Amino acid sequence: MSKTLIVAWREFRHTAMTKAFLIGAIIMPLLMMGLFIVVMPLMMEANTTPMTGTVAIIAPDDVIQEFQDRIHSKENPNAELIEQLPDIVKQDPLASSMLNQTGSNTTNIILQPANFADLEHLKEEVRDGDLAALIVVPNSLLEDQTEEMDDRLEVLIPSSFSPNHTDLLSSAVAKSVVDVRLRRLGHEPSAMLSMVRRPRVAATRLAHDGGEKADNEAARRIIPMAFMMLLWIATFTSGNYLLTTTIEEKGNKVMEVLLSAVSPLQLLGGKILGQAGVSLIMLLMYGGAAIAGLITFALLDLVPISHLLYLVAYFTMAYFMIASIMAAVGSAVTELRDAQSLIGPIMIILIIPLALWPVLSEHPNGIVATVSSFTPPLIPFVMILRITASTETIAAWQIIMSMVIGFSAVLGMIWGCARIFRIGVLMQGKPPSFMQLLRWIRLG
Amino acid sequence: MTAAVEIRGVSKSFGETKAVIDLDLDVPTGSLCGFLGPNGAGKSTTIRMLMSIIHADSGNVQVLGTSALKAKDRIGYLPEERGVYRKMKVGGFVEYIGKLKGVRRSILRKRIDDWLERVELPNIRNRRCEELSKGMQQKVQFLAAIIHEPELIILDEPFSGLDPVNARVIGRIIDELHQQGRTILFSTHVLPQAEQICDRIIMIDEGKKVLDGTVSSIQSQFDPRVIRIEPVDKNCDLSKIVGATLIENTNKSDHLLMRLDDQIDATEVLRKIVLATPVRGIEIVKPTLDEVFIEQVARRRGTKAADQVREEMSHV
Incomplete structure (x- = not known):
């Protein structure tokens, strides 16, 4: 087994196969869902006394x-x-x-x-x-x-x-x-009540190709948000694990022992791959729960299979972007609180799709949505929202362009992260500034 | 004898700081070589280059006849800054490092049990590293450094933080590994320790090599030509001994020191002293590595710097 895979397996095993992960990332969300679906109605029933x-x-x-x-x-x-x-x-x-x-x-x-x-x-x-x-x-x-x-x-x-x-x-x-x-x-x-009762409205969109499609308000608003949140939860949870395990390895001085056996690139690759497995588990678990819910209510036709394929592609893009950022920051600091000062500005950028959700959802082909869907690192989050929110098919060239720009950005970010990682893992003491990180990229 | 480590013209800088400057050194295969120098001398930087953790700005580093990178799995390394995964079990941690060094899991299982016995840590395989005392963790780290049976073992301050009993256990194992023909590079700034166990010494200061040779050759090279006498009668008169001059005994101890004149045979002077006065003991003084190092610093950087180094060493 290559060294990268050995590192990846340890990273995965010591993150996903722990009680903390099982309880925090799997059992608790399932319990919460169970609470809302089963227990809450029962409790309400019990509380409603005549x-x-x-x-x-x-x-x-x-x-x-x-x-x-x-x-x-x-x-x-x-x-x-x-x-x-x-x-x-x-x-x-x-x-x-x-x-x-x-x-x-x-x-x-x-x-x-x-x-x-x-x-x-x-x-x-x-x-x-x-x-x-x-x-x-x-x-x-x-x-x-x-x-x-x-x-x-x-x-x-x-x-x-x-x-x-x-x-x-x-x-x-x-x-x-x-x-x-x-x-x-x-x-x-x-009789008066029946006279003032509002009729139900069936909005139907007439496509340019002559087809007709029922306009589902719920699908148009809830499902895009669900897709984007799914990407967020899956990538940021494992990204956070990557950050903390890297800081832990630096903090408990095991980094130098590791680097005596593997190169920084092998270590970085293994850690990112291992956490990719964790992220994938979360995506499958939450995504699977959502799909199970749709099947239960016979609403699966709201999510075409092509959307799921786009989800996988943009998840891959989002994960490697977030993972490379988190690994670079983790390697550059020795304490979690130091990481916050570096992560903060990055988070502000990455929170833009969430803040713009109403605008993007309402105008998925508008200028804001189009421009931000070609802007790394917003691409995966905005593009999955556009694809699922748009009532018209997004132009193929836009999807292809977002993929090309997005995956090129992934390669660039991994390259830059690797250069920061190589220097950062051996650094101790005061955390670097953004300018120093840029210098590391140049020197690394 | 071929060299396990060959460094030629290696330099390494970090920004404006020059950590290693045009360094040349050889570590003969099978030797137990002390790599000495004060804090900040460039030892750890040199070792990190040997481990290909960092790369030299210029020069060439050859380890075990090949590049440092290719030799990585044939080297065992115990860094000065020790670390374990706190939540991992002892067996899991050593196995992980062993696997990264290319040893198969099936082989490692038995080997780990054997070694845990040898370092006097039986029955801790399934205990988490965080449950161990600092000394026990240090032995586990030592084990992780040698579990893949490396040809070259680099130990950076292997005894620091160990109590005398555990230090003796590790010292015994280092000796055994040396007897098996493995090359050991032992880095320390505690010079008497190196003097005791090493057969060869390389000393660096401010990134440059200042000494390189066997312990005995260094001692003869820096022979102070001083005789130490412990006379029965403290008031005896040795001023008439030809070929040696009495050095003022400032520490008011029971012994006297006489410096030999140039070109004078030491054994002839010894004989004259014994004839002149009864003595409890008499010997030709050998220089300690501390003294040699301080002398080197004094030569290169002046007496003020040497006094500072002496002060630092007195705290070790």
Whole structure:
């Protein structure tokens, strides 16, 4: 086995086959996902206890009757809202669970009509816990509302009252008031509701080649971000490992022993290759989880296979760019805190695609997106976002050009990094400045 | 005898600092050669060039008959700055270095167990390096340097930080390796240590070679021609001895020192002294490497620099 591969295997083994990696990079994210998908809905279900007790209400009789009917209705009060949501949200188990839970009409209350004269006495009963709540609906709220009025619908509750129950009462009584207004004007509320219900929109993009393609808002916004974040997480996590292991080797003085057996280039190559394996595992794990999710909700057609192939190509580009930067910085310093001063400016540049995500996603063929997709080291992050966000196929010449510029930049960065690495690994003491690093590249 | 190390006209600078200047030296095959000099003399830079960790600006470095780079796997190296992977197990660490030096895993397994026994560290193969004491870690590092059975072994301050018992264990193994015919380059700034175990000495100062030869040849080359006498009667009169002059005894010890005149046979003077007064002991003084080195510094850099070096050496 060549020395580079021996170094690579050790680097991989002592990063990926450790408890810290298994817990931090694999088990914890899986647990988090499990928490959101399985445990959270269960917990919410457990927390949603039916509202019980007596609620006093000072309101016109027709409002009281409407309110009575509404709180004892089995219909989800949020049904109207849910209907307007995109399919992708409704199909999500967590979102649907939350919507159904928050809107569940599980009340077991007794309504007690009351008079305004008893208001202060009723407030005392609420304070003492004898009443679950007190609702006051001024008559003025049922009159013509064309002018702004000062009167408010009041829901008075004890200090320890559940926020969910407060929302439930407030929403139900407010809707009851609207329904009564409509009835007083001679309209049937359900008929009016159906009249004002917004129709669902199906946007279809007509391509130049004559084809038609349904416009999926969720796919256009979420999936590009997911692709870019996947590259970020996979490359920066392993890049960070590369940084820390290099600093560790310098810090615990094992570097000179290693360099007595391998050349700096063999060491650098082995470390980058080993961490490439770690990065690939993360990409496969998170990417695989995302694809499994898409398969579960029958949304796999949102991600064409060509996008996955581009992901692999731009992942390779991104990884070697980040890895070479991290290895160079790691070799130049002896402590992690010294690395921060060198990594900071680089991170500011690399965070640009994240900051520009809304612009790039909205205008994937705009001037900002096009220029930044030819600018190393932004290329892989911007280009994968453009490819997945664009509703039109990105011109082949742009993809080819980004690959040529990107991989040329990778070669250049590895070359420069190797020259810094050769000098940096033997340096101790004060960390170098950027100008010194440039000098090392020239001398190395 | 062929040279295991041949350095010809090698120079190396770091920016404005000249670490090694036009250095020529040979280390004969099979020798146990002390590579001496004060801190900053250029020893570590020279060793790093031998290990092809850094490259000379000019000149030629040949190791074991080939370039330093090609000979890398045939050299064992214990650097002055010791280091292990703290989280790695002892067996794993030594095996990793051995594999990097080209030894097969199947061979290494048995060899590591054997060597752990020999350095008196049995049953630590599966312990993490961070669990070991500093002295134990140092022995593990020594093991990693020789596990591939190198022809040339370069040891940079191998005894620093070791207690006398462990130093004796390492010293015994160095001696065994030397007896097996391996060439050992032993770098130190503790000159008496080198004087004890080395058969050859190379001394450098400010990047230049100042001495090169066997210990005995250096001692005869720098013979101070002084006789040390321990008389029974401290008030005896030796001023009438022909061919030697009494040196003022400033440290008020029990012995006297007499410097031999030029061209005078030392044995003749010894005989005259013994006839002149009864003595408890009498010997021809041999120079220590410390004294030789200080004299060299004084010649090249003046007495002030020599005094400074003497001061540094007194703290070792």
